[in-house]
Amino acid sequence: MTATSTASTLSTVPSANAKSAANDTAVKKISVIGAGAIGAMFGGLIKRNNPDIDVVMIARGDHLETMQERGYVELRGDWGNVNAQVTASSEPSAIEGSDLVLFTVKTQDTATTAQRFAESIGDATVVSLQNGINQHILSQTIRKDRLLVGMTATNMAIVAPGVIECARRGVSVIGPASKDVTPEVVENARRLLDSSGLPVEASEQILGVQYNKLLFNTMGYASVLSATDFLSGGIFNRNWRNSVALPILQEGFRVLSAAGIPLQKASGGSDVLRFHRLMRILNVPGLDSLVRLVAQGPLHPPRLVFSVYQDLMRDRPTEIDYVNGEIARLASESGVPAPYNSEVVRMVHKMEKSKEKHFMSREEIAQHFRSLGAK
Ligand SMILES: NC(=O)c1ccc[n+]([C@@H]2O[C@H](COP(=O)([O-])OP(=O)(O)OC[C@H]3O[C@@H](n4cnc5c(N)ncnc54)[C@H](OP(=O)(O)O)[C@@H]3O)[C@@H](O)[C@H]2O)c1
Structure with a gap:
């Protein structure tokens, strides 16, 4: 699969920096559970900067159908409009074998969605970028040594089915939800998310x-x-x-x-x-x-x-x-x-x-x- 471009302003799309996962051959597949505004933008930008990684978008409704029909998600921002080729689904089986799962449903959907996808998540590292403090809910179904949480100061919106717009490129920070997560797991996830071209930092004091x-x-x-x-x-x-x-x-x-x-x-x-x-x-x-x-x-x-x-x-x-x-x-x-x-x-x-x-x-x-x- 390769990422494609529809705009001449491609050079200003956030690009992966030298420390990104672009050359990290260990990562083959990532999935986004709740591929709406935040999730689809991060997942799509990671795909553009790492064309060899398979990106699966878990979504529903018109937004899902549009991504399935087109085979891509459209990403709009101060860089113009670009497309990233993705696989879209609503089925838990679609995420099996993922190295990393980005968890970005709205907070009220956390418990039911985590339960539905828990088995298919398997050993993947899971990163929640949701607002709200959800670690106590997620840790009921997700391996504690693989659970990372965080926050993003970016601002995104679904402006039409299959189309995400970035209004602000702010920083995102992730960190371990518990002491069971090793620094290596955190750093690998940080590098992968940072390869979106949107800046991602790590913090041991993620709750604060x-x-x-x-x-x-x-x-x-x-x-x-x-x-x-x-x-x-x-x-x-x-x-x-x-x-x-x-x-x-x-x-x-x-x-x-x-x-x-x-x-x-x-x-x-x-x-x-x-x-x-x-x-x-x-x-x-x-x-x-x-x-x-x-x-x-x-x-x-x-x-x-x-x-x-x-x-x-x-x-x-x-x-x-x-x-x-x-x-x-x-x-x-x-x-x-x-x-x-x-x-x-x-x-x-x-x-x-x-x-x-x-x-x-x-x-x-x-x-x-x-x-x-x-x-
Ligand atoms: N947007 C931002 O700029 C921003 C910034 C910082 C933090 N956040 C936080 O990030 C989280 C996600 O926000 P968002 O704005 O990206 O929300 P969103 O656009 O509503 O994205 C969530 C997506 O998940 C889908 N979904 C929910 N449960 C599902 C399920 N079981 N199966 C398949 N798809 C499912 C939703 O579908 P439906 O639409 O059908 O429910 C929606 O498309 C929130 O906690 C939010 O506060 C957002």
């Missing part, structure tokens, strides 16, 4: 890295309540930043501290502690006009589409219980209050149930969250 990402999402998911673009419309807006984002994030810091969970820094803009400092710096008097210039000018940050927004628009259950809900759950276990995160959970569940998706204005949300603080 996962919570680092989860805290970003607690703010991002709140921006969905008013369909506000997280960076340009939310963080760069003084009122929303101070009334919604900062209280949610600081509540998350307090809850994790009470639960005894240390946060682990991640690279660059993916480090939530650094992001917190940045939000406070933006409050320095006189910076507002500069911030507006960045938010509205040609260098404005990319629009991030959170999966909660996509799920609400598609009338699907969201992952809110595993993100803001995870903070609310830990808060209740630790006996500390978490009114801001709990309110995001309540409001998203209300929107999930209503047929007409009514988004409040950013100012209404900011006022509502200020009133929570006054209680």
